[in-house]
Amino acid sequence: MKKTVKKEALIALIENLMKDHEVVSPVETAGKGVFYRKIDKAKDVYLGPAFAVEPVKKFFLHPSEWICGCNKEEGTASPCPVPADDKKRVIFGVRPCEARGLVLLDKIFAPDDPAGYQDTSYIDNRSRSVIVGLACSVPDRTCFCVSLDGSPVETRGMDAVLFDMGDNFIVEILTEKGKSILGSLPGTIDAGSEKALEAAKEKTKKLVVKTVKAPDSLDASFKSDYWKKVSLSCLSCGVCTYLCPTCHCFDLVEEERKKLRCYDGCAFPDFTLETSGENPRPTKKERYRQRVFHKFDYFKKNFGENLCVGCGRCIRFCPVKIDISEVAAGAPIK
Amino acid sequence: MIEEIRQKAKELLAASKVDMVIGYRRSGDGVSTVPAFIDSAQDVDSLVWDQNCVYNLANYLREFPGKKIGVVAKGCDARAIVVLLQENQLERENLFIIGVECGVTDISEKCAACPRTVSAICDILIKEKGRKSGAPGNEKDAYAAVEALEARRAEERLGLWREEFSRCIRCYACRQVCPMCYCPKCVADQTMPAWFSKATSLEGNFAWNVTRAFHLAGRCVDCGECERACPVGIPLRDLNKKLEKEAKELYKYEAGSSVEAKPLFASYDKDDPKDFIK
Structure with missing residues (x-):
């Protein structure tokens, strides 16, 4: 389901979401680059072309994470539970390559086979998060997603995706989770915008010029x-x-x-x-x-x-x- | 200039005066450069020289003990070699230093405030043709950022560094890119005891960055590589410049200026200023 949404309407929605969700988004830090941050002001959300320095991975696999511990009591070593963070979370601005990275990490930490290793912390982080992606519009000269079965406008691993169309975003809702967050946005999409979107997607794909020809086996x-x-x-x-x-x-x-x-x-x-x-x-x-x-x-x-x-x-x-x-x-x- | 560098490299390799020449070659993107390790006279034509040759190649010299190495050295690389020689990390007779004068027109960002463009030590100096007099930067500009920091209140400075260090991801690019960071077991990697937290916590990040800065006092040659390599943009050079300034003002010591000088921390004089000991 797609709709054309005014950028201000999206910011208003984020403002509202912050009441009962943790909202994470790329934020521009002057002179330092773009970094994902938990935000407390919807206007800090950065959905421009620059890429975040660190990928969104760190919200699922923390750089340093407390996995177990024990209490300090004389003569004992009772296990101490790790505080769980189960607040609903929405992450905006996730790029196609980063979302696809999560799909690959799922194979290790949350495999479909229930007999496989299931990483509770990773799975908790995944299930409490809704991923609102942002399709790329200006790939970097170091980007080479296309030759690795990816695309700057693909949506694997996302619950919804935003396409920057200048004054508006085209929002595409991809999953039930995505619908629960962005379903309330007003708007529809006309045939002209659909066509413009397809043309923009094709154009962006062609901007990824770097390729890698990795052998099948090394x-x-x-x-x-x-x-x-x-x-x-x-x-x-x-x-x-x-x-x-x-x-x-x-x-x-x-x-x-x-x-x-x-x-x-x-x-x-x-x-x-x-x-x-x-x-x-x-x-x-x-x-x-x-x-x-x-x-x-x-x-x-x-x-x-x-x-x-x-x-x-x-x-x-x-x-x-x-x-x-x-x-x-x-x-x-x- | 590049022709002279290639010619010298060819000569050294052909005559077996060195086993390898470390310089720069073009990377696949056609713009950047990557360090080049050339061990055959036939390959010298891949050497390049321009404003993208920013790396401090002195960092690689310790990796080839016993080998004779020719190295393309800018002013900052040469100062780093001086410190490594002072600290007995390199054998002078195993080095052939191809000094290059840098920064005529187009200089990289990190070099903007560098007043020293000529190698402090070299076996041959290759000069830039058509060079106008004067260095790209000057001493006054060099300390402008430090002085601006010094002028702020202590709490303000703490707040600022808190902000900067909160972004540190502990990738240790600052350490690895630094020719002076060669401890066999870095304090950050020690586990028994673990001197400070391995976690990316503010306190661990503070401990790491401040410890590193202190360990470079009187040793840092201000090549600016740590700041350039930092992926999250921490102004590490300001910390190092502050300590460089202290060493200069208190002890008239400039790291990397003389192989014969005793390293700052290895020298003691009864007339050394003591007012900082409280």
């Missing part, structure tokens, strides 16, 4: 010196993994009787460092190879898809501009 390259060569410039920081909409490796740390699940990244030297001192991935070569294999090989073997949505963040923000699309495409597989 197996044959595993032992190649290629990985040493391409990882020489890697600085071993966490930018690519932390800002990736699909990277989900974590580490467990204990602090003040709490066990925390914190983001980890394969680029860090102590990633997979074992207590014995042994590290099966001792150099940048093995660690960088791990990232590329996880994205373009291992996940595909397990789930039939690449674990990369082509959002371009790891390229945009890499301090030394390593380009994973070039690296994956150039892997020697013969």
Whole structure:
């Protein structure tokens, strides 16, 4: 169901939603970029073309999350429940690549098979959230979603989506959850606007010019010196993994009787460092190879898809501009 | 200029004077550059030189112990090499420093306030042709941001840094991009004891960023890489500049200016100012 909605009407709806929902949206921070924030003023909502630095992932897999703990009592160690956050939440402005990232994360943390590992915290975060996407209108030159089975105007993983048509948004409601939030917006759509929307979608798709030709399997390259060569410039920081909409490796740390699940990244030297001192991935070569294999090989073997949505963040923000699309495409597989 | 860089690199590699030349090459987007690790004279033509050559290549030098390395070094890279030599992290005889004078017309954002464009140490200096006198930035501008911060009340400053550090995602790009951050086990990675929280909490973020700044006092050469690499835009350079200013005013010490100088923290003089000890 689609309707043409005035931008002011959407802001008024958000204002109203904040009464009984947590509302999250991209917010522009002067000189720093765009960041997702819990908002308390509807006018802070940023639905312009700039991409958020951090993907929406952090609202589902928290950068550091309290997963269990125990009370401090003399001579005892009684388990202490983790406070649950079950407030209904609406997240605006989620881009197609980020929403698709959630669909991929679902396969790990909330698989369809009930016998599979079900991550309670992730599932709670998913079920209390309504995702109102925002189709892209100005892809970045580092975006390459189209060649990874994605599109700047697709809607997988969203409950509703907004298309920016200048003065108005065209709102498309995709699920019951989406309807519960945006169903009350007045408006219809005429044939002319439908046509304009289709034309705009086609135009935007063509603006994604970067491509990646990742091989079906990287197996044959595993032992190649290629990985040493391409990882020489890697600085071993966490930018690519932390800002990736699909990277989900974590580490467990204990602090003040709490066990925390914190983001980890394969680029860090102590990633997979074992207590014995042994590290099966001792150099940048093995660690960088791990990232590329996880994205373009291992996940595909397990789930039939690449674990990369082509959002371009790891390229945009890499301090030394390593380009994973070039690296994956150039892997020697013969 | 690039022809001279390529020529020198070719000469060094062909004569086996170095095993590798570290410089810059063009990235796939046709605009940016990426660090280049060239080990054959045939590949020197991929080297490039322009305003996108912003990285501090001194950061890579410690990764090739025992190897002879040629390195393309801007003023800031060379200052970092000086500090690494002072701290016994590199062997001078294993380095061939191709100094490059930077910043004639089009300079990158991070270089705007840099008063020093010529390598403090080099084996050959490649100069920019048609260069007008003077550096792109000047000393007065260099401390403008720090002075503006100093003029604010302590509570205001705390509020400001609270705001900035609240965005920190603890990706440690600032650490990894820094030639001076080479501790075998960074304080942030230690677990027994864990000196500060691993969580992205405001207190953990404060502890991390402030600890790092202090560890760079008298060592930071102001290459600006930490601030450039920070994905969330924390003005880390202001912290480092403040400590640089203190070192300069109190001890007349400038990091990266002389290999022979004793590192600031390794020297003591009975006449050192003491008024900051309360």
